[in-house]
Amino acid sequence: MTAARRWPGDNASATKIPNRSDLDRSALLGHPFVVRLKSYVDLTNADIDAIARSIERTLVVPKKNSVVLEGYQCATVHLVKQGFGIRYKVLPNGKRQILNVVLPGDVIGLPGALFNRALYTVASMTVMTLHTMSLDAFTQMARATPNVLLAMMWLAEHDLTMIGDHLIGIGRLTPLERVANFIFEMWIRLHSVGHAVGNSIELPISQHVIGDALGLSAPHVNRMLRRLKDLGLIAITQGSLFIKDAEELQLLGRYKSHVPARISFSRL
Amino acid sequence: MTAARRWPGDNASATKIPNRSDLDRSALLGHPFVVRLKSYVDLTNADIDAIARSIERTLVVPKKNSVVLEGYQCATVHLVKQGFGIRYKVLPNGKRQILNVVLPGDVIGLPGALFNRALYTVASMTVMTLHTMSLDAFTQMARATPNVLLAMMWLAEHDLTMIGDHLIGIGRLTPLERVANFIFEMWIRLHSVGHAVGNSIELPISQHVIGDALGLSAPHVNRMLRRLKDLGLIAITQGSLFIKDAEELQLLGRYKSHVPARISFSRL
């Protein structure tokens, strides 16, 4: 971890490409964000329309660019349509900790919108397609459609559990277990939004980044990956990762999936 | 960390003392939970009445008892009125990771209510006074008073940032910094709900517990505490902790407070 190094995303000269958005309900139906919300609560067509109306524009962020910068004003909420990102923070001593990997269906900028400046930096790892919504539009939608607000709160709680599990991993798992856990989680999450085929996933993420996510040094991540390969659990070819023994990998990584409970106002 | 050890809170034979609750608005005004929500959004009297109506009973939990058990059904939301608790998880290898310390004003059981079983165990460290609300009552209140729902989402995001900071600490801070950070955070949080006098706080928490929170061994926590004492930053006498040099402690612990932004529907 070299302190002088410039992190990916530090080049704030991101050229963002704003478009007038012209989304209708049908365009949103396959959106990973809507898919995810629908897995939490039952959304009506009116709810989805409300989301569509609140979206102001579509943003395409080049790879290795920052989406939101820690400490800067942030009154925009971004819904991730495509691409990989990371949410991280750089400490005074130059070390970086990645809080979580941002995948399609995630929301960027919500905590930053509620506090009045962003708490963490979010940077793209690949090209990302985002749909943006101003904080005002978000709040307005929240008032009009409590269903969506409830789903958003659900989503916040889900994020909480993911960060909680991440915390547990860093605090009390061995490096080998952490790496196994990380790979398995990526696999599950990519599957849940339809971005994984079978046992194979694409991980456009350097070992250095994995290290910063898991609190390990890059060389050590390398050694642990090699160990997983030697154990016959995974195979790596050309940037894509193949899971050879999912069951054993899950066991080793102590991965436990959380079963969502569907709640809705209509139940009352 | 001995695997065979029984954690505080494992004695599930908690004798809980149910009372018919009879709370009105005035009784809630000084409640740390309401104080906290009001720091996020403007609550009307009607909002507070709605909270009061939703509370079903008052629960007094003896010290070192479990409030919710991981894996068990959990359709109740608890608002902490008094006392200390911890939210943790025990791993298959017998190690324990504490996610956060539960203080007055916190909510217990929300993620557990949204997933259909509790994800983590919450145990009391001291005697705790809780106000309980069924999940149904909570959802009903949420629909009727979007103001409160918005505040609850705010609270969820706030928890998210606290766990995020905890994650950063464990991942990338040195043990000494972690302990300094922990003490400072406790001080700030206790102050914010009026449970700290000046630079002195009561920490009814063993070093073993601190270790499980910070991912350290108990002996090492001890060494780090001694180091902080030797540095003249803190003093410990009889279970209460005195902060001698807050500024230096904050700096060492890399503690950064988050300034809340007040948002409300009425702004629209």
Add this chain to the structure above:
DNA sequence: CGCCGTCTTGAGTAAGTTCAACACTAGTGG
């Protein structure tokens, strides 16, 4: 072709764990 980012490997070192033993305190039951 040369460059840069990433992957890979090795050796030395600093760091924190583990294990074990003892002091001290408070609570408990005889």
Add this chain to the structure above:
DNA sequence: CCACTAGTGTTGAACTTACTCAAGACGGCG
């Protein structure tokens, strides 16, 4: 009232582990 127990705080020594630093290989891209 006292002995006993359990939990906690404290310290030391040996050991393991992962980091740091450094150097080289590989591969894509200008």
